[in-house]
Amino acid sequence: MPHILIVEDETIIRSALRRLLERNQYQVSEAGSVQEAQERFSIPSFDLIVSDLRLPGAPGTELIKHSEGTPVLIMTSYASLRSAVDSMKMGAVDYIAKPFDHDEMLKAVARILRDHQESRHIPSERSNANSSRNSEKAVDNSNGEIGIIGSCPAMQELYSKIRKVAPTDSNVLIQGESGTGKELVARALHNLSRRAKAPLISVNCAAIPESLIESELFGHEKGAFTGASAGRAGLVEAADGGTLFLDEIGELPLEAQARLLRVLQEGEIRRVGSVQSQKVDVRLIAATHRDLKGLAKIGQFREDLYYRLHVIALKLPALRERGADVSEIARAFLLRQCMRQGREDLYFAPDAEQAIRHYPWPGNVRELENAIERAVILCESTAISAELLGIDIELSGLEEDDDFVGLPAQASNSSLEPTEDLSLEDYFQHFVLEHQDHMTETELARKLGISRKCLWERRQRLGIPRRKSGATTG
Incomplete structure (x- = not known):
């Protein structure tokens, strides 16, 4: 112990x-x-x-x-x-x-x-050949070594890319919705790299005030601004020799983007208020849920920085797109929460299992984990029900749809049949636009197998306004 x-x-x-x-x-x-x-x-x-x-x-x-x-x-x-x-x-x-x-x-x-x-426990006398074989064996443990739960085809492809990319020093851009686990991917890339024993510095660009971001990232000299009573190193400097993970990089101000570009191009930084540059050896991993290429086209993100970041792009699928992974992840979270709360006898009731599989999880893995933590704390018996999970979804008629990954079968009575070229979000958008003139919000939500709240949230995210007609006021 x-x-x-x-x-x-x-x-x-x-x-x-x-x-x-x-x-x-x-x-x-x-x-x-x-x-x-x-x-x-x-x-x-x-x-x-x-x-x-x-x-x-x-x-x-x-x-x-x-x-x-x-x-x-x-x-x-x-x-x-x-x-x-x-x-x-x-x-x-x-x-x-x-x-x-x-x-x-x-x-x-x-x-x-x-x-x-x-x-x-790594003997220093181990030969390079044995080290190589053991490393390959460890990496073969795919998601166990990588530290991410799930085995759907999209995740298997992601694991394969992580193994190929991790040993290199190439910049990586991780794309995916909020709550999908982008930091886990960044940590896996670092842990499987030659920089694993050096620091991994994680920074959420959206969490630092714009007025402080340059000082925090690149450091400052004494007197560089009001309150700078002493010089300080920045987070880029702290990551020297290791990995810098910039989460939500789409929120980085343009001025800080210019400084970051210099780090990537020249391998050097200059503290705020300094006229001298210093060399740094940093591997950059960035993550975002935003469309950086689109932001670059409208001048909100530097195009040259985008192409520097986009050397390797890894797409992390949303939880609703991962099929049976959701049940595997839910069981892992349940075990973790039971250990934490001292509960050894809890399990998911059939309606909870069904709800977990069919709910679209707009908040992705983070929402699933929070729902299970809440359920374990509030559960007064041994079976966790769908109600305890707080999932607002119509379960009737979904019992046989075990392969559901985001939109239910009954939505397919639309005249627009889904094709391989349409993503789930595309299909959602087309379905709503085609039927909202003659269906109420309640009817739309029921056909899509989601709650009215979830329907509203997706409208907001996809920019689909409600039609101002009597039919949509239900």
């Missing part, structure tokens, strides 16, 4: 984190400061140290000096991105911003322990 040391001065946070880790089969010790940890424990004897950055006395990064190779995960809520850069440069294996959710912490802990265990 892995032994983890928590160093955190806030008792409530420390106790909550201890309970979380102990519920997930970890042995846990705790301390309120670096000094207390050194006095009570042998720091190198632990498998992992999870420490707050700001502690009374010495900062949490002091533990890195005494860890003797034990990985240190830093928690920070103080200007988290900037603090994270400093922590990573001092040797922290990773960082996590407070407040964190439980799943985020557990994933980070499991990943760090796994990576550390693997690094300790």
